[in-house]
Amino acid sequence: MKYINEIIEGIKSLLSGMLVTLKACFEKPITLQYPDERPEIPLRFRGRLVMPVDIEKNKVRCIACMMCVNICPNKSLSCEKETTPDGKPIPYPKKYEYNLGSCLFCNLCVEICPVQAIIMSDEYELSSYSNNFIMDLLKENYQISGNKGKLFKNKLKEV
Ligand code: SF4
Numbered sequence: 001m002k003y004i005n006e007i008i009e010g011i012k013s014l015l016s017g018m019l020v021t022l023k024a025c026f027e028k029p030i031t032l033q034y035p036d037e038r039p040e041i042p043l044r045f046r047g048r049l050v051m052p053v054d055i056e057k058n059k060v061r062c063i064a065c066m067m068c069v070n071i072c073p074n075k076s077l078s079c080e081k082e083t084t085p086d087g088k089p090i091p092y093p094k095k096y097e098y099n100l101g102s103c104l105f106c107n108l109c110v111e112i113c114p115v116q117a118i119i120m121s122d123e124y125e126l127s128s129y130s131n132n133f134i135m136d137l138l139k140e141n142y143q144i145s146g147n148k149g150k151l152f153k154n155k156l157k158e159v
């Protein structure tokens with residue numbers, strides 16, 4: 001009798017497993033044919049850091065306050081202040097470098113920035129043949145668009 005019960009239990013468990021497989025056959029696939037198909041990036045996604053150009057001002061918003069540089073736990077940021085011809089520092093960056101290779105994507109720099117000058121973008125294809133991941137964010141002249149662009153615009157309203 002014990003033997004027959006075990007066979008019945010075995011058949012039940014086999015059928016329940018097949019039922020799960022059968023259900024999955026009729027569900028919408030969640031896999032994408034990457035790179036032809038691209039995922040929709042959630043707003044909270046943290047891609048690499050960018051310093052977008054503020055369209056209204058036609059320049060970046062950074063005031064070279066160094067708060068992001070000081071808070072970065074991995075020393076991935078460096079910033080140099082712009083100066084007047086007679087050498088006086090002005091609140092604008094002359095150089096702003098970001099080391100993608102050591103960034104932890106922690107978002108602390110974005111959170112601390114008092115003028116919302118930087119944002120984690122939706123860029124996720126970050127592999128490279130080069131071993132130099134230092135990027136000059138000022139030179140990029142980054143034009144932010146899409147959902148992250150809308151998020152950036154909304155953040156500016158908070159400043
Ligand atoms: S996201 Fe974090 S680790 Fe990356 S640059 Fe900003 S503070 Fe540094």
Ligand code: SF4
Nearest residue numbers: 062063065066068113
């Ligand atoms: S990005 Fe923001 S926090 Fe960093 S130096 Fe510029 S203004 Fe300051």
